Amino acid sequence: MNDMSRRIWWQVYPLGFCGAPVRPQSDDERRMVPRLDRLINWLDYMKGMGCDGLLLGPIFDSDTHGYDTTDFYKIDSRLGDDETFDRLVAACHERDIALMLDGVFNHVGRDFPEFQCELGQAQSELNDGKPVGHNDEDMFSFFKAEDGTLDYAKFEGHAILPAFNHDAPGVADLVTDVMVHWMRRGVDAWRLDAATTVPTTFWAKVLPRVRGEISDAWFMGEAIHGDYPQFVHDSTIDTVTQYELWKAIWSSLKDGNFFELDWCLKRHDAFLETFTPQTFIGNHDVTRIASQIEDEEKLALANVILFTVGGTPSVYYGDERAWKGDKTEGVGGDDIVRPQYPQRPEDLAEDGAWMYRLTGELAAIRSARPWMTDATSEPVLLENRHYIYDVTARDGSAGIRVDMDLDKTPHADIYDKGNASTGTGKLLLHVEHHAA
Numbered sequence: 001m002n003d004m005s006r007r008i009w010w011q012v013y014p015l016g017f018c019g020a021p022v023r024p025q026s027d028d029e030r031r032m033v034p035r036l037d038r039l040i041n042w043l044d045y046m047k048g049m050g051c052d053g054l055l056l057g058p059i060f061d062s063d064t065h066g067y068d069t070t071d072f073y074k075i076d077s078r079l080g081d082d083e084t085f086d087r088l089v090a091a092c093h094e095r096d097i098a099l100m101l102d103g104v105f106n107h108v109g110r111d112f113p114e115f116q117c118e119l120g121q122a123q124s125e126l127n128d129g130k131p132v133g134h135n136d137e138d139m140f141s142f143f144k145a146e147d148g149t150l151d152y153a154k155f156e157g158h159a160i161l162p163a164f165n166h167d168a169p170g171v172a173d174l175v176t177d178v179m180v181h182w183m184r185r186g187v188d189a190w191r192l193d194a195a196t197t198v199p200t201t202f203w204a205k206v207l208p209r210v211r212g213e214i215s216d217a218w219f220m221g222e223a224i225h226g227d228y229p230q231f232v233h234d235s236t237i238d239t240v241t242q243y244e245l246w247k248a249i250w251s252s253l254k255d256g257n258f259f260e261l262d263w264c265l266k267r268h269d270a271f272l273e274t275f276t277p278q279t280f281i282g283n284h285d286v287t288r289i290a291s292q293i294e295d296e297e298k299l300a301l302a303n304v305i306l307f308t309v310g311g312t313p314s315v316y317y318g319d320e321r322a323w324k325g326d327k328t329e330g331v332g333g334d335d336i337v338r339p340q341y342p343q344r345p346e347d348l349a350e351d352g353a354w355m356y357r358l359t360g361e362l363a364a365i366r367s368a369r370p371w372m373t374d375a376t377s378e379p380v381l382l383e384n385r386h387y388i389y390d391v392t393a394r395d396g397s398a399g400i401r402v403d404m405d406l407d408k409t410p411h412a413d414i415y416d417k418g419n420a421s422t423g424t425g426k427l428l429l430h431v432e433h434h435a436a
Contacts, residue, residue: 004189004218005239005276006373007053007098008363009314010046012039013284014059015066016338017317020078023064023332034080038343040091045345049320049356050363053098055191057284057338059085065334066102067193068109068160072178089186100189100220101182105175106197107155107163114139115162119152126150136167139174155194166202176209183214195221195240196231203235220278220312232275239312242268242277249281249305250292256406258387262379265309265389269376272310276374279311282319284338291324297410300358300433304412307362308391308402310375317341320359321352354433365414365428371398390417401425 015022018035036059046054058066061074075085092099108115122142126132132144140162145151155161164171179190195203203221210217223231223240232240248264251257271277281289281302293299299322306313318325318339325337342348366372371393381388385406392399399417401424404410411432417425 003216004053004098004100005312006370007312008051008366009053009055009100009312010049010051010320011055011057011280011283011314011316013057013066013317013338014039014079015057015076016335017341018079019340020076022335022338024078030077032077032081034084035078036075036080036084036088038341039088041344042341043091043095043097047095047097049315049360050367051315052096053100053189053314054092055100055314056102058102058104060104063109063111063160067104067107069104070109070111070113072174073181085185093186098188099186100191101187102193103175103179103190104193105164105178106194107161110160110162112162118142119150122152123150136165137170139165139168139171141165155197166199172202172206172209176206179206179210179217180213183210183217189218189220192219192221192237195235195237196223196226200231200234203237207236228271228277229274239275239278241283242271242279242311244268245277245279245309245311246281246286249302250289253298253301253406253410254293254295256385258382258384258404261305261387262382262389265377265379268309268311272374272376277311278314279306279309280314280316281306282316283314284316284334285327286337287327288316288323288325288337289319290322291326295410296322297433298406300355300431301404301406301410301412303355303358303362304402304404304414304431307359307366308372308400308414309377310373310391312373313366315359320356321348322355323352358431358433361429365400369398369400371395372400375399400428 014036018038020035021029024030059075059079060069061071061076062068063070075081089099118138118140122132126144132142132150141153143151153163155163207219219237221237221240224243228240244264245268248261252261289302290299293302327333327337372391375391375393377389377391379389388403390399390401401415401417402412404412409432413427414429415424415426416428
């Protein structure tokens with residue numbers, strides 16, 4: 001099993017975290033500012049809550065929010081430059097923190113040079129009355145719209161996000177080279193944005209080439225819907241985001257229906273037979289868990305579930321402080337869940353410190369039991385508002401028991417079962433948060 005799958009990740013959206021202008025309106029707002037240095041101030045903070053992997057959102061040159069890339073080989077000037085990046089890599093590795101970057105390889109921004117070049121050529125062909133159509137050699141796909149104007153393939157219909165033509169050899173060459181380039185610069189793993197919107201044949205072509213250069217390369221694909229195991233098999237990706245479990249965690253706690261969670265954990269165990277899912281209760285694309293659940297006593301139990309079931313867990317920055325934020329649609333709808341952090345941890349308000357401490361306690365339990373990464377869970381007692389489940393190592397050599405009860409003050413007890421097949425064992429942690 002790759003070491004990356006055993007790590008606990010802290011996910012950060014750099015442009016927001018570092019206070020960069022997300023939709024810059026002037027050259028001054030695009031000038032080079034080494035804002036990535038701010039992250040170095042937080043590495044000991046993340047280690048303090050048990051995280052040993054830093055998962056960064058987009059850091060490459062882009063038009064606005066980072067997912068509209070204009071240069072895969074250049075650090076966004078709003079975040080710094082190559083030297084800034086090198087300082088962050090060195091600081092991470094000094095602390096045994098793995099670094100994962102966000103690879104946005106489904107689409108680019110409109111100012112991406114190759115897109116602008118092909119756009120000009122296609123427009124000339126259209127103006128000259130020549131046919132405009134799909135060409136497997138072109139990196140982008142253009143066509144004549146019904147109104148006679150030139151159009152092109154886009155990500156989810158967004159005009160600012162031209163989609164790559166993944167049949168083009170040049171796209172595979174580019175993506176391979178980009179990933180190898182940054183891994184040679186110190187990157188340990190890649191998150192592949194919108195991975196399931198890219199043909200699995202593309203990943204199956206590119207990822208082995210990267211592994212041929214970087215033998216321990218590790219890839220996490222964003223997968224919201226679909227057949228997770230089949231996608232992992234066909235694409236050769238190592239893992240995908242477990243959105244099914246994310247939904248079941250907050251929904252079962254909010255509604256007082258542990259049957260939903262139990263059903264999902266059965267599917268989760270089936271996934272674990274073929275790959276180790278990436279688990280989470282929050283990320284940069286969803287309403288915060290504290291806003292979904294609201295009840296802080298139940299919110300504490302969401303963290304308990306995340307850290308006690310099999311998988312590769314990540315904590316989204318702000319969730320470890322129980323911050324709230326409702327994602328909305330439209331321009332700027334993500335801003336509230338991608339906030340700025342202060343310059344240093346000591347500048348944080350004390351609000352939410354209880355969740356930071358709890359996260360550290362749960363991470364310590366997990367880090368002391370590396371077998372939990374691919375452990376299976378089995379219900380012992382299942383009721384709407386009371387759920388007990390055992391989590392057991394694949395070889396049966398160790399286990400824990402989790403007892404969650406939503407009645408009165410919601411609480412959970414975590415026991416170390418050791419090698420015992422019956423009984424509860426030693427109490428490791430009692431979780432009961434009394435909201436102010």
